[in-house]
Amino acid sequence: MNATITASELASDLAGPNPPVLLDVRWQLGGPDLRSAYEEAHIPGAVFVDLDSELAGPAGAAGRHPLPDPEVFGAAMRAAGVSGNRDVVVYDGGQGWAAARAWWLLGHSGHPSVRVLDGGFAAWTGPVSSAVPAPAPGTFVPAPGARPSLDADAAAALAQSGLLLDARAGERYRGEVEPIDRVGGHIPGAVSAPTSENVTEDGRFLPAPELADRFTSLGATPAVEVGVYCGSGVSGAHQVLALAVAGIPAALYVGSWSEWSQDESRPVAVGPDPQ
Template sequence: MNAIITASELASESAAAQPPVLLDIRWQLGGPPGRPEYEAGHIPGAVYIDLDGELAGPAGERGRHPLPDVAAFGAAMRRAGVGADRAVVVYDGGQGWAAARCWWLLRWTGHTDVRVLDGGLAAWTASGGALTAEAPAPEAGDFEPEPGAAGLLAADDAAALARRGVLLDARAGERYRGEVEPIDRVGGHIPGAVSAPTAENVAENGRFHPAPELAARFASLGATGETEVGVYCGSGVSGAHEVLALAVAGIPAALYVGSWSEWSADIARPVATGAEPG
């Protein structure tokens, strides 16, 4: 199953007798909230999902966007109409990071048919897709989350993977190098991690580069289908987007959800700076 879907494919599938469940995950780091944008216009049938409230637990020592309570996540998905045997398509209005977070969580909890709209809402409108302000009233789904279907890393797991495999840092290069740190306690990276900004996985229109190009990029960083690969970012959102890009390239990868926001908050954990893994 492909991890992404094009706007034209979504339009075709949405016209079928059993269309996919659509989830709108509009979100921006630091705001503004995505719900007003959703209410102003969304893909017909799409249900709004709040990243901070439904795709993450409260910020704290486990990071800014730790895993949500699994039971609460399952309840939110069922309210949105998600069923175990029904396809799901997720999208957002920006870089695809928020949509990828929902994609990863559904995969991690056992859903086998979930895809991200490549290019997000902009791709939909560019293809002539309509928007509506009408809120849907979906029938409750029957999805019951069962964690563990996709790779999950804790802090110590990420450190160990950096030594035995390839740990990719999905943040911007200047944060990896420790030149700037606008959010967390200190800049830098997990020792042994390789800089791999997820923004470089997409073209200017926000759509993923072709799978062969992504595979070549990751191979140049040491990540192949024969290598154990892990990913982290600032708080487990853009890192999910990198895991998605790896999936498009055919490379399985695990996600360190706590990411740098958890790692750097513990003053006992080592920090590397500069352009080299360290």
Template sequence: MKAIISASELAGDLAGPHPPTLLDVRWQMSVATAAGAPPFDGRAAHAAGHIPGAVFVDLDADLAGPPGPSGRHPLPDVEHFGAAMRAAGVRSDRPVVVYDGGQGWAAARAWWMLRWTGHPEVRVLDGGLAAWDGPSASGTEEPAPGDFRPVPGALPLLDADGAAALARTGLLLDARAAERYRGEVEPIDPVGGHIPGAVSAPTAGNVTGTGRFLPASELADRFRALGAEEGTEVGVYCGSGVSAAHQVLALTLAGIPAALYVGSWSEWSGDSGRPVAVGPDPQ
């Protein structure tokens, strides 16, 4: 099963007799910006222009629970998630395509949530909205209600203890920027550094300059060089479980199954009892 779709393929599918359910998951990570800069409003961006038929899904409200001890983007309540997906028109027997503004992180989080809860066919628009050169629609869509009922467990999931163990026995990849891994800067979470034993693997290394994924063979080479040998158990974390979903998607394209630590560094660093490593060395 393919996990990504090109803009031209999507255009063909949308024009066909059985178009996919299309979800717009535009989102921007909240970090300190220039004083007075307004926060990104994905819903407003969607209303101003989107791929025809796409329904907006709010990452913070629909694809994550409230921030707290379990991290900035913990798993949402499954019933709430299911209701949000049904309201967006998601059906169990109909393919789903998700896209964001082009970075791919938010779309990958939606892809992972739907796949983890059992939807059989979900793809991410490669390159996001920036890759789309077809028609645009404004306003909001009113889809027919869907019937998707989420059943968690279809993809592997890690908690903090599982991530710590995997860093010792397998391969735990840190998808954040390298300077955050090394602990040189930390713009969001309480402390900089990484989970002891984790290997730095910034998400930016998965894509080209246009935001499209590297070919599967190049992704496979990248992850093998990082230690993803055959038979090695692989897990991924990031700041809050969003960009790490993009890394899991890239690993999937490379043919490498991987578990997601959703709580990620925002959960780990919030617990003063957990060890922190700094510098370029995993340990």
């Protein structure tokens, strides 16, 4: 199954005999949750999911958005109506980061059929609703480990033995600015690959062949193991999704720079070059 779905495809699926579970994961970094925007208008039947409290654990030594407790995550998904035998479609406001986080986490937790609405809510031209649904409880029980992930040591090793992509903006990779974490720069050996270059101006993914060309030019070949990190494991999930669209499997370092940079014993590289 494809990792993404278009708005027209979603409209068709919603009108069919087995409509997917819809999750609205609109989110903004460092801002209040967007539940109010959801309550004003959302795709009919969608259930709001809060990234900070339901798709991540409390910030701490493991980073700003560590993996959530499986019990907490599972309860949130069941409350949203998620079951393992029913398709799920997730969307956010259009940037794609939060939806990709939900896509990655559900897949990592063993759900077999999750897609992201390409372009998010901004791409939806169908009817909208302000009614908050009360879905029948789902039966999904997370079984973490179905998607590859990296810890800090594995990310450091992969940066030397394979290809570790840094999904943050280039100026953060180079260490010129660091608006959030303790120090700027990147994991030694990591290659700069800003997530913003995976999409068009309207937030939709580039065609799969163009994404494949992009990642191949960065060093992603069939013989190379690929990993991704970002600031806190959110935009990195979007990069893993872009790689999946291109047909390239990749692991996610969930703790990402927010975990790495907290440990003063870990090396930091600056400038445009990986080393």
